[in-house]
Every structure is written in structure tokens, then in C-alpha cells.
Amino acid sequence: MKRRDFFKYGLGSAGVAVSGGIGGGISEVRSVSDASYFQHPWWVREIEKPKLGIDDSVYSRFEARKNVFGSMAKYYGLDNLRELSRRSREKTKKYYQENRPGYRLEDRALADAAWVISRQGGLNRGTRSWTRNFVRTPEERGVDKYKASPFQAAHLIKTAARYFGAATTGVTVLDRRHIHSEERGKKIVFEKVEEPYEDDTKLVIPKKCKYAIAMTVLMPIDNIACSPTAISSAGSSMGYSRCEFLVSGLAEFIRGLGYTAIPSVNDLGSSVAVAVDAGLGELGRTNRLISPEYGPMVRLCKVLTDLPMTVDRPIDFGLMEFCKVCKRCAEACPSGCVSYEDEPSYEVKGEWNNPGHKAWFEDSPKCLAYWEESTSGCSNCIAVCPWTKKDKTVIHEMVKAASAKIPALDAFFDSMDKSFGYGRQKSAEKWWKTNHFEYGIDTTQGKG
Amino acid sequence: MEKDNSYWILKIRKRPFYIWIFRFLWVVWLVFWAEVALGSKAELEPKAFVISMVIFFVSLLIGLVLWLLRIKRFKE
Numbered sequence: 001m002k003r004r005d006f007f008k009y010g011l012g013s014a015g016v017a018v019s020g021g022i023g024g025g026i027s028e029v030r031s032v033s034d035a036s037y038f039q040h041p042w043w044v045r046e047i048e049k050p051k052l053g054i055d056d057s058v059y060s061r062f063e064a065r066k067n068v069f070g071s072m073a074k075y076y077g078l079d080n081l082r083e084l085s086r087r088s089r090e091k092t093k094k095y096y097q098e099n100r101p102g103y104r105l106e107d108r109a110l111a112d113a114a115w116v117i118s119r120q121g122g123l124n125r126g127t128r129s130w131t132r133n134f135v136r137t138p139e140e141r142g143v144d145k146y147k148a149s150p151f152q153a154a155h156l157i158k159t160a161a162r163y164f165g166a167a168t169t170g171v172t173v174l175d176r177r178h179i180h181s182e183e184r185g186k187k188i189v190f191e192k193v194e195e196p197y198e199d200d201t202k203l204v205i206p207k208k209c210k211y212a213i214a215m216t217v218l219m220p221i222d223n224i225a226c227s228p229t230a231i232s233s234a235g236s237s238m239g240y241s242r243c244e245f246l247v248s249g250l251a252e253f254i255r256g257l258g259y260t261a262i263p264s265v266n267d268l269g270s271s272v273a274v275a276v277d278a279g280l281g282e283l284g285r286t287n288r289l290i291s292p293e294y295g296p297m298v299r300l301c302k303v304l305t306d307l308p309m310t311v312d313r314p315i316d317f318g319l320m321e322f323c324k325v326c327k328r329c330a331e332a333c334p335s336g337c338v339s340y341e342d343e344p345s346y347e348v349k350g351e352w353n354n355p356g357h358k359a360w361f362e363d364s365p366k367c368l369a370y371w372e373e374s375t376s377g378c379s380n381c382i383a384v385c386p387w388t389k390k391d392k393t394v395i396h397e398m399v400k401a402a403s404a405k406i407p408a409l410d411a412f413f414d415s416m417d418k419s420f421g422y423g424r425q426k427s428a429e430k431w432w433k434t435n436h437f438e439y440g441i442d443t444t445q446g447k448g
Numbered sequence: 449m450e451k452d453n454s455y456w457i458l459k460i461r462k463r464p465f466y467i468w469i470f471r472f473l474w475v476v477w478l479v480f481w482a483e484v485a486l487g488s489k490a491e492l493e494p495k496a497f498v499i500s501m502v503i504f505f506v507s508l509l510i511g512l513v514l515w516l517l518r519i520k521r522f523k524e
Contacts, residue, residue: 222492393487394480420488421495434492 038158038168040279043401044292046313050276051320052283052344052358059356061181061188062270068352068364075350075365088372095375102229102428103376111233111376117241123183123267124203127248130196130263135256145258146307154309157213157254164249165242166215167294167446170278170312174212174304178277179205179269188268196262208306209260213250214271214278216291216298217242219382220440221390224297225426228334228370228378236379238440239299240265247301254305262304270354271300279312282319285360286329286338286381287353292317292400293446295387317400319387320344321407323360326414328423329381335370337363338381384423386414391445474511478504 065071073081095103121128138145148156154171161169180188187202197204223235247263254261265271272289275281280300284290291298292315330338339349339360348355352364371377382388389396399413417423437443481504488496 390491392490393484395484395487420499421493424495426492 038162040292040315040317041397041401043404044315044317045404046279047316048313050283050314051316054357055346057356058346059177059354061177061179062354064180064183064267065185066351068368071352072365072368075352076369084369084372088375091373092375102226102231104230106432107230107234107428108376111230111237114234114237114241118237118244118265121244121248121263121265123264124196124198127244128263128265128267130198130203132255133248133252135252137255138258150308150310153307154311157250157307157309160253161213161215161246161250164246164253165217166246166250167218167298168216168280168291170214170275170280171309172212172214172274172278172311174210175273175277178212178273180267183267195260205262205304206260206306209262209304211305211307211309211311212274212278213303213305213309214275214280215243215246215250215301215303216275216280216289216294217246217301218294218441218443218445219297219299220436221297221388222426222431222434222436223440224379224383224388226428226431227380227383227425228374228376229428230376231428231431232379232383233377235440236299236377242439243299243301247303250303254303254307257307259305259307261307263301264303265299265301268304269302271302273357274302275300276314279315282315282317283344283359284319284329284385284387285323285327286385287359287362290319290323290385290387292319292387292404295385295389296382297385297388318404318407318410322386322403322410322414325411326386328384328386328414328418332380332384332423333367334374334378334380335363335366337366337370383425386417386422389422390442474507477507478511481507 068075076084092103092108096105101107117127120126124130127133146153146156157171158166158169176190182188183203186198186200189202189204190207191204192208193204193206194208196206196209217239219239220235223238224232226232226235243265247265251261251263262268272283272287275289276283281289281291281298284296286296288296289298289300290296324342327340330340339362341360344358344360346355346358347361349361349363350365353359353361367378387400389400391397399416403410403413481500485497485500485504488494488500
């Protein structure tokens with residue numbers, strides 16, 4: 001039963017149960033009306049399949065070594081890359097001598113330090129281990145494993161995910177094509193086994209892990225708004241560190257319930273594809289997820305599990321139509337890696353893209369080269385996106401709702417967004433003088 | 449009210465019903481832009497804050513001028 005159907009029929013039957021004095025229905029009513037249960041805003045529509053389609057005859061599992069981080073030397077040329085690194089080191093020193101805001105020692109130290117938790121894990125390593133760390137299993141406690149309806153289980157997991165730092169959480173049946181075919185020089189395979197394991201040649205995911213829990217983690221908007229500086233870089237790394245805490249905590253929680261859990265951030269498979277399937281957002285012009293609540297200001301992570309849960313549907317909030325007319329990310333991209341094409345297509349830009357799905361494909365080596373060129377990475381496309389907004393005034397919610405329902409207004413909203421000064425680079429110097437929220441994020445955002 | 453030698457002329461001007469709709473919309477408009485201005489300040493968006501404040505004060509001023517003109521007309 002889909003979530004919406006549950007509301008439709010579940011509430012009705014629960015109402016009958018309550019009126020008939022049957023206690024069993026009451027707990028379901030309570031769980032449905034519980035404010036902790038995450039729902040998208042009213043202007044977000046659930047759909048059967050993601051809006052940007054998949055060509056089933058082409059789409060297949062991606063080799064992780066083809067991604068831009070793994071093969072930059074191949075795509076960019078080793079000599080070019082060496083020259084780029086040399087220039088980057090020189091610039092770093094120059095900016096330091098100039099005492100340039102956003103590139104000072106304290107800015108760079110902050111950016112590096114914010115990675116600290118993220119660096120504790122990797123594919124089946126450290127905090128992202130595929131097996132139990134320390135949590136006690138139901139067996140060890142001498143009790144049965146957690147038993148509940150799929151709806152209650154999904155609710156439980158979403159509440160726990162929120163507790164561990166997820167901004168939004170969705171559940172989907174895992175499309176195995178989203179999982180990398182190889183990583184770290186080892187094949188990733190699905191086998192009929194009880195527990196995941198790794199040997200010298202392969203990483204094995206149990207076939208019973210049919211569900212993927214996709215989660216977004218909000219990045220600090222005030223950091224990213226300083227892009228491209230080390231302060232914005234610190235925003236990205238903070239996002240990754242919080243992802244690390246989230247997936248490791250949630251995986252341990254699931255294991256504590258007596259089920260298998262495989263935590264993952266950018267490793268193992270495409271978090272974007274899983275998140276789109278789980279209804280956390282749509283694929284935008286940057287070929288990344290745009291969430292209706294937070295825009296692209298999110299990092300993504302996922303946990304694979306065998307805990308049966310009610311699944312969510314993909315969503316449509318008019319983003320594709322908006323991206324067609326907006327192009328702010330493409331205009332703000334200093335490397336020119338973001339597509340200017342009016343329509344998304346199946347044509348990839350290079351080996352770093354996984355073919356077989358419709359998108360605005362990006363020229364990733366250009367992007368990564370600029371990260372080196374700028375000496376501190378870049379998040380311009382995230383910072384300028386009109387969907388990147390805080391929620392301190394009602395106008396943003398009104399505009400998002402109107403854009404979702406009346407695409408003809410998209411160009412007007414885009415130009416108004418520019419006129420009101422949104423997306424302009426913020427001062428890294430002022431960032432140090434601002435009284436920020438903990439972790440730089442307002443955790444009340446998106447909670448209505 | 450004018451005084452003639454022989455009789456009084458009473459001019460009765462009734463406010464049209466829609467004036468209350470205009471007044472209500474004006475107040476909503478002002479509250480909306482005040483909220484946007486305060487929200488933009490909280491969001492650390494200086495340009496959005498200034499533009500919304502300008503819209504708020506210009507709307508307030510236009511509304512007050514129109515209101516005073518109408519009062520003056522009523523008093524004539």
C-alpha cells in the first residue's frame with residue numbers, strides 16, 4: 001500500500017475502528033497524525049516514475065573508477081593536471097600573502113577540519129562498515145527482532161533518521177542499476193547470503209537488501225553563499241561529516257532492530273538516482289538533486305536494508321520546466337561545465353556520465369579543474385539556484401508553490417530572484433562575524 | 449452643508465462598499481511586505497530587505513495620500 005493510499009483508506013478504517021471502540025485502530029491514527037512524520041509541501045505531486053526517464057536498454061551499473069575523481073588524469077591529461085596543481089599551489093600562497101578573505105589560513109583550516117568525521121569512513125570502512133560496530137542485536141538482548149507493519153517501520157526509520165540529522169528521508173525499492181558495478185578495484189555483487197561481506201575480489205550485498213533509505217542533509221547556506229572560497233568549502237565538508245554521522249548512526253540503529261544495514265554516502269552507488277526514486281527531489285540542470293524544501297543545498301546519503309518498509313514515490317514540483325528557463329547555475333559556473341541546453345537529453349558529455357537516463361549532463365573534468373584553479377573548490381551552482389532559500393519569509397514558499405503549479409511564471413520568478421539580490425556572493429569576512437546556528441544550519445527549516 | 453437664505457442643502461456622500469475591500473487589500477499588502485522585509489533581514493539578504501522596505505514605505509505613502517485626499521473631498 002502506498003503512503004497516500006494509507007492516508008485514504010487507513011484513516012477511514014481507523015475512524016471506523018475508533019467509532020466501533022476497537023483499540024487497535026487508535027495507534028495507527030496517532031502515528032498518521034504525528035507531526036514527526038515527514039511530508040512534502042502541498043504543491044509537490046507524487047508521480048509513478050521519475051520525470052526524466054530512463055532508457056532501459058542502455059542504463060546499467062556504473063563503474064566507479066570512471067567518475068571524475070577516479071580518472072581525472074585520464075580525462076584532463078596528466079601533464080595538464082600537474083601544471084594545474086602547480087598553479088593552484090602558487091595561488092594558494094599568493095592569496096595567503098595578500099590576506100585575501102575566504103582564502104586565509106583560518107578559512108582553509110576550517111574547511112579541512114570540517115571533514116573530520118567524514119574521513120572516518122569509506123566504502124565498507126570505519127564508520128561506513130557494512131557489519132555491526134557495537135550495537136547489541138535483539139539476539140544478544142534475548143528478544144525477537146523488531147516486528148511492525150511496513151508503514152510503522154517506515155515511520156520509525158524516518159523519525160530515527162531525522163534524529164540523526166536527516167533533513168528529509170524517503171524509502172524506495174532498490175534499483176540495483178544505481179549501484180556501482182565495481183569500486184576500489186573490487187566488483188560489487190548481489191548474492192543470496194545473510195550478511196554483507198568483502199573478500200579480496202568482491203564486495204557482496206545480500207539479495208535480501210531490497211530497500212534503500214535515501215536521505216538529505218542540509219548544508220550551511222551562509223557558508224555556501226560565500227562560494228568560491230574556503231568558507232563555502234567548509235560548508236560542503238560539514239555536510240559530508242554530518243552525512244557520515246547520519247548513515248553510521250542509522251545503520252547501527254537498524255542492526256539494533258535485528259536487520260541488515262549497509263551505510264553509504266557517495267560510495268557504493270548513485271545517491272542522486274536513489275534519492276530521485278525515493279521522492280526526495282528532482283534532477284536539476286546541474287544533474288544533481290534539487291529538493292523542493294532546500295533546493296540543491298543538500299548532501300545525499302543512503303542506507304540499504306532488508307527491513308520491509310512502505311515505499312515513497314518520485315515527485316514532481318515543476319523543477320524541469322523551471323530549469324529549462326532559469327539557467328542561473330550555468331551562468332554562474334566559472335568553468336562552463338553546466339549545460340546551457342534548453343532541453344535535457346540522453347547524450348552524455350563523456351565517460352564520467354552514466355548513459356541511459358535523461359539529464360542535463362555536466363562536463364565534470366572542467367568542474368574539477370576549476371576546483372583546483374580556485375584553490376578552494378566551488379559551489380556557485382548551489383549558491384545561485386533560486387530554489388536555495390531559507391524559510392524566514394512566506395514569499396519563498398508562495399513562489400515555489402506558484403512555480404510548481406504555474407510554469408508560465410518561471411521566467412518572471414527567475415528575474416525577480418535576481419532583482420532581489422539572491423544568489424550574490426556573500427562576504428567570507430562577515431561570515432566569521434556572524435552568530436551562526438549550530439553546525440551552521442537552521443534545523444527548523446522545512447518543518448513548517 | 450451650505451446655507452442658503454431660504455433652505456439648507458444637505459450633501460450626503462456615501463462611501464462605496466468596495467472602499468473596505470481596497471482598505472483590506474492595502475493592509476494585507478503592507479503586512480506582506482513588512483513580513484518579507486523582516487524575513488529577508490533574518491535571512492541576511494540585504495538587497496531583498498531594502499527592496500521590500502522600499503515597497504512597504506512607498507505603498508504606505510501612496511495609501512496615506514489617497515486616504516487624506518478622500519478625507520479632504522469629504523470635508524468639502
